[in-house]
Amino acid sequence: MTQQDAQQDKYQGKDNKLPTRALGAQGLTAGAIGLGTMGMTMAYGAGDEPGGIATIRRAYELGVTLFDTAELYGMGTGSNEQLLGRAVRDFRDDVVIATKFGFDMSAPQNAEGYALNSRPEHIREVTENSLRHLGTDRIDVLYQHRVDPDVPIEDVAGTVGELIAEGKVRYLGLSEAGPDIIRRAHAVHPVSVLQTEYSVFERAVEAHVLPVVRELGIGFVPYSPLGRGFLTSAVKPAAEYPADDMRSWDDRWQPGNYEQNLAAIRELTALAAAKDISVTQLALAWLLAQGDDIVPIPGTRSPDRLAENVAAAAVTLTPQDLARVQEILPKGAAGSRYPEAIMPSW
Ligand SMILES: NC(=O)c1ccc[n+]([C@@H]2O[C@H](COP(=O)([O-])OP(=O)(O)OC[C@H]3O[C@@H](n4cnc5c(N)ncnc54)[C@H](OP(=O)(O)O)[C@@H]3O)[C@@H](O)[C@H]2O)c1
Numbered sequence: 001m002t003q004q005d006a007q008q009d010k011y012q013g014k015d016n017k018l019p020t021r022a023l024g025a026q027g028l029t030a031g032a033i034g035l036g037t038m039g040m041t042m043a044y045g046a047g048d049e050p051g052g053i054a055t056i057r058r059a060y061e062l063g064v065t066l067f068d069t070a071e072l073y074g075m076g077t078g079s080n081e082q083l084l085g086r087a088v089r090d091f092r093d094d095v096v097i098a099t100k101f102g103f104d105m106s107a108p109q110n111a112e113g114y115a116l117n118s119r120p121e122h123i124r125e126v127t128e129n130s131l132r133h134l135g136t137d138r139i140d141v142l143y144q145h146r147v148d149p150d151v152p153i154e155d156v157a158g159t160v161g162e163l164i165a166e167g168k169v170r171y172l173g174l175s176e177a178g179p180d181i182i183r184r185a186h187a188v189h190p191v192s193v194l195q196t197e198y199s200v201f202e203r204a205v206e207a208h209v210l211p212v213v214r215e216l217g218i219g220f221v222p223y224s225p226l227g228r229g230f231l232t233s234a235v236k237p238a239a240e241y242p243a244d245d246m247r248s249w250d251d252r253w254q255p256g257n258y259e260q261n262l263a264a265i266r267e268l269t270a271l272a273a274a275k276d277i278s279v280t281q282l283a284l285a286w287l288l289a290q291g292d293d294i295v296p297i298p299g300t301r302s303p304d305r306l307a308e309n310v311a312a313a314a315v316t317l318t319p320q321d322l323a324r325v326q327e328i329l330p331k332g333a334a335g336s337r338y339p340e341a342i343m344p345s346w
Contacts, residue, residue: 017063018033018062018063019031019032020065021219021292021293021294021295022219022293023171023193023220024190024191024218024219025192025217026192028141028170028192028193028219030096030295031063031066031295032313033295033296033298033310033312033313034064034096034221034295034296034297035059035064035298035300036297036298036299037069037080037083037084037299038299039299040052040073040080041073041074041075041079041083042073043073044228044245045242045244045245046242048301049083051301051303052087053087054303055300055302055303056084056087058306058307060094060095062310064310065095065096066098066295067084067097067098068098068223068297069098069134070100070143070145071099071100071101071103071105071126071130071145072100074133075105076105076106078129078133081099081130081133081134082133082134084097084134085133085136086135089135096140096141097136097141098139098221099134099141099142099143100143100145100173100175101130101142101144101145102118102143102144102145102146102175103146104122112341112342113341116147116148116150118155118156119150119151119155120155120156120159123159123160127139127168127169137168138167138169138170139168139170140171141169141170141171141173142160142163142171142172143173143193144156144160144177145175146175146176146344147174147178147344147346153177153184153185153188154184154185154187156185157172157184157185157188157191160172160189161188161189171192171193172185172189172191172192173192173193173195173221174193174195175194175195175196175223176195176196176197176344176346177196177346178345178346179208179209179212179346181346182194182209182216183212183216186216191216192218192219193218193219194209194213194218194219194220194221195220195221195223195297196222196223197223197224197337198222198223198287199222199224199227199231199283199287200227200283200286200287200325200329200332201227201230201332201333202227202337203331204332210291213293214293218293219295220291220293220294221295222287222294225283225284225287225297226299227252227333228246228250229247230265230333231265231268231279231283232278232279233278233279233280237253237255237258238250238258241253249339251339252334252336254335257333257334260334265279267328268283271321271325271328275315275321278308280305280308280309281308281315282312282315282317282325284309284312284313285312285317286322288313
């Protein structure tokens, strides 16, 4: 077998045995790499529903079981949840469907994005919509998408706890919550998963958030684990993305930051090439090496890129590799991950 054939096999997942990881202490488990569906309908230019469905089905064949959607990803229409529900219809009982509430999609978007709404009656209404859009009788993980300063987190955890008791939801998740909120929610109903941005580019969770989830036995799901596509061989300058692609305004792509971050990608790519893997696989393997309580959810609309990403679970990084990554990016990327107006505070 030539090296190219071996690489192709690896990307197509033939050698891949995606291991299972536990998320939290309540019994939730998932394949070590999940799939985020956001880009299939929003955020990175035109969505791609047929590509999305093919990617979700390929993911299942390769051992991916955690699929991540949200009310927000359909911009209030339910389209992203419907796409996921359709794609997993034939194997729904084998997979973990995670979705999120927390915004008021009926109010107009402003500079701070959609208004927040985690009031108990709204959580119940959004959950019923999500169940209908997904075409399922239960949501495996229900996340609060953003902390709502107007609603005590105890009320939020209590409401999701009631939905769990009613059999409509299986596990409670939080997204972008800080240590105090995590502790308060967990005291009312056990939190199984925290989801927040984490990658070699974005390291803020390491200081105060990861220690708390580990202390409480909560699983961690890094979102945007590929730095929204910067940690790939496909990155290009901000001006080359269409206006409906958020990378056209993301700070990490802006002149100055972009060149600095690209230099880091070139060094990471050299390290990856020496290991006969892609830079994307290096980025995912680095996350998996941070702890066996971690299940990243890279997003893609392509079955082939999905196979490349899943094959990262078979990569072993040595202590020297991890030290080299640290040397290349000691503090993560240049530039902020969100504009000030929508930056979660924790
Ligand atoms: N809780 C939250 O607030 C929150 C926020 C953001 C995201 N999320 C979740 O996290 C998931 C993943 O995050 P994300 O989609 O923002 O960012 P990401 O996974 O870091 O990057 C996605 C981008 O990388 C590209 N890509 C993926 N694999 C690639 C490969 N092997 N080679 C080249 N390019 C590749 C994708 O393009 P293609 O599609 O063209 O392959 C897409 O543009 C989302 O789908 C969503 O479920 C949650």
